[in-house]
Amino acid sequence: MIWNNEMECADRQQMHEIQSRRLTAMIQRIYDNVPFYRKKLKEAGIEPGDIRSVDQLSDLPFTTKNDLRDNYPFGLFTVPQSDVVRIHASSGTTGKPTVVGYTQQDLETWAEVVARSLTMAGIHSGDTIQIAYGYGPFTGGLGLHYGAEKVGATVIPISTGNTKKQLQFMTDFQATILACTPSYAAHLGESIRKEGIAPEEIRLRIGIFGAEPWTNEMRKEIEQLLRIKAFDIYGLSEVIGPGVSMECECQCGNHVFEDHFIPEIIHPETLEVLPDGEIGELVFTPVSKVAMPLLRYRTRDLTRLHREKCDCGRTLVRMEKCLGRTDDMLIIRGVNVFPSQIESVLMEMTETTPHYQLIIRRENNLDTLEVLVEIDERNWSDSIRELEGIRHRIDNNIKSMLGISAKVRLVEPNSIERSEGKAKRVIDHRHC
């Protein structure tokens, strides 16, 4: 099923026209209403009338997360506060939160793209969706909420946490859809097993997971644990929240709703636009946003784009699963390391769990990487020889994948801190 056939299956020419029209109007809006952008555009020698086509996007200046912080809280809004009906804020790990505002029309756009996303995964009226994303300033909970209502699903707005109640609602209300972060999905799956809940008591068939990077191996693990098909939803609050892009049943990348959010891939250092198929930093221009449109917002996510038509019938450009964030990238002894690479090594092991933590230190001016891995409490050997064999196998696989060696340490089950939102995977002592 396709929610919006006209937009999701438009030919390239039509999409080009829509994007160009919306971009032109957006430039005028931000030039007229946001001093920060007027100054930026003037510095780049651009007047609103100069931009007539989306092909000129690469002439325009970028916006970064720092620009959002500098204009905290409402400096980038294009409308008076009386037109803003909602504010969300993402918790900055350092410093000020990132604030975004929505007009009524923005909320409608958001519900529309989430409705497209849920429909893409096969969700429809008659489904019961348990939304275990956080409700509040974080965009996950409320973002999914209105889109789910729009498709006519029954919404359980349970928010995150309180695992016992999650399991009770899941079984008693016969939830068919679970929406949360992938790490919380894994946690719920384990809890179901631990509580001894019979598989037939769980009616889940589809999972909608996002808000943190996850690998295909983790997908398989969650699909087995919960006996569902798991889909990736992508989004970030600066652009709108969840619903910027979504996986279809072909699972060959996420379709970007490019009539609203125009994607580009740039080289993170030279800032040049890269051709389709090349890996670089993902940049979005949310052209239809009213309260807070952004010009070429640098997401720091690393991925690549594909434009061939998908078997599902949609013509929307696809982005691959993010390799990581430019700021998640760890440089260890001069080698670029993404936590997702280590995760994929661990996912291949049957004797350990997907719970891990990377600890980076600097000892005698040399970076060291320590990998803590929990043994599987249901499947471990009491023979030191076998445990050491597992450790060496992980060691070797990490070394052959990354080219650097790591110290692997087996730890007790449940000893690595669990978070019900995002997992704390990396502790870097070099910057403390």
Add this chain to the structure above:
Amino acid sequence: MYIKQLSVFLEDRSGRLTELTRILAENDVNITALSVAETADYGIVRMVVGRPELAKKVLEEAGFSIGLTDVVCVNIPDKPGSLYRILEILAAEKINVDYMYAFSNNDVALAVIRAEDIVQMSGVLEKNNQQLLSQADIYQL
């Protein structure tokens, strides 16, 4: 005949072994034999206890990772050459011992032995007239 040995995976953290034995004490579980095998980062505690199922339950509730492993517990005469006699029987049948630990008290000496094929090992020892202890025997020690 073989018995259940309790295996516990312990991270190398101070107080873990104390915590383990405290829980067993509180639940009135008697430890008949115990050995610790350690590496730089973790250790495996192996124990023969009076009530292995109860011990497993209470330790798991306290967050320990517990395995129950089949081992053979042989009663050997407490005099020189007895252990040699047992191992000779196993060697003759090419049974490879994974690990073992032994203790003696008054006139009773016991060896706890783990091999890959526990069924074969217990059969071989019984055929050679060695006295193997049952779970009930352990409980009465």
